[in-house]
């Protein structure tokens with residue numbers, strides 16, 4: 001799961017994953033807006049619903065019943081993700097729909113997940129935007145970790161800030177845990193440190209690294225440190241109603257740096273926009289929003305930042 005395991009190869013599509021700890025913060029909305037802008041800029045873009053168990057991206061795009069879904073790929077009806085892409089009404093933007101009707105998808109087997117991840121790299125596109133489900137299950141974290149851009153959406157509420165911090169923390173431990181899977185003593189140490197009430201009193205990633213260095217030496221610690229440095233989540237604060245709301249991303253940046261040794265980038269805020277809410281409530285495609293929509297305008301700025 002290191003640098004060389006990124007989902008996209010040198011020639012493959014760039015993958016942007018949109019996650020975050022909490023439900024309902026706007027992951028799907030922001031995935032759509034970012035994909036919309038990429039498509040508008042002329043990039044071949046695929047939006048993929050990886051909210052296994054709670055897929056609703058197609059509804060937000062105004063598609064009532066998608067003719068093909070990821071379930072058709074998992075059940076081998078189609079051999080590639082490319083074959084299950086469906087067109088949207090936006091030029092350059094295609095959709096890989098999720099499969100909410102199959103609840104067992106939430107418990108995707110490791111081999112199935114690996115197959116999906118490998119197949120993403122074969123997609124014929126410039127960008128693939130993954131809309132992840134809520135929570136910090138291994139499935140969600142693994143899709144997040146393989147992406148080129150790891151975007152975490154939060155809202156200004158303290159509970160959302162806490163959840164996002166927990167999400168980033170879980171991503172760090174998931175990566176460390178997978179990287180150490182062939183080394184039982186290291187793996188056990190990492191597993192112990194996940195619970196902050198552990199007997200060795202390792203409360204932060206920094207403290208864990210002191211123990212790793214003691215157990216495995218400086219070289220191993222250094223190479224793991226580099227892997228963690230590569231996570232670099234990009235924070236987007238959604239539903240901003242006043243200027244101070246935008247500090248949420250900055251708060252996570254500070255604590256993640258201090259306790260997790262992770263450098264988060266603060267990508268800025270997306271305004272609360274009642275038209276987004278109205279469109280969703282009325283089942284109107286979010287891509288049909290008036291382009292003067294505040295939220296859409298904010299995501300344009302963010303898409304440009306992510307591209308640069």
Ligand SMILES: Nc1ncnc2c1ncn2[C@@H]1O[C@H](COP(=O)(O)OP(=O)(O)OP(=O)(O)O)[C@@H](O)[C@H]1O
Pocket residue numbers: 022023024025026027028029030051054133134238239240270271272273274276277278280281295
């Ligand atoms: N910037 C915004 N302004 C106003 N409403 C918003 C904004 N972003 C999202 N919403 C509304 O918040 C609700 C949740 O949004 P969305 O479905 O995108 O969240 P989610 O994080 O994908 O949720 P889930 O965890 O259930 O997948 C929707 O009703 C949506 O219209």
Ligand SMILES: [Mg+2]
Pocket residue numbers: 027028029051131132133
């Ligand atoms: Mg969603």
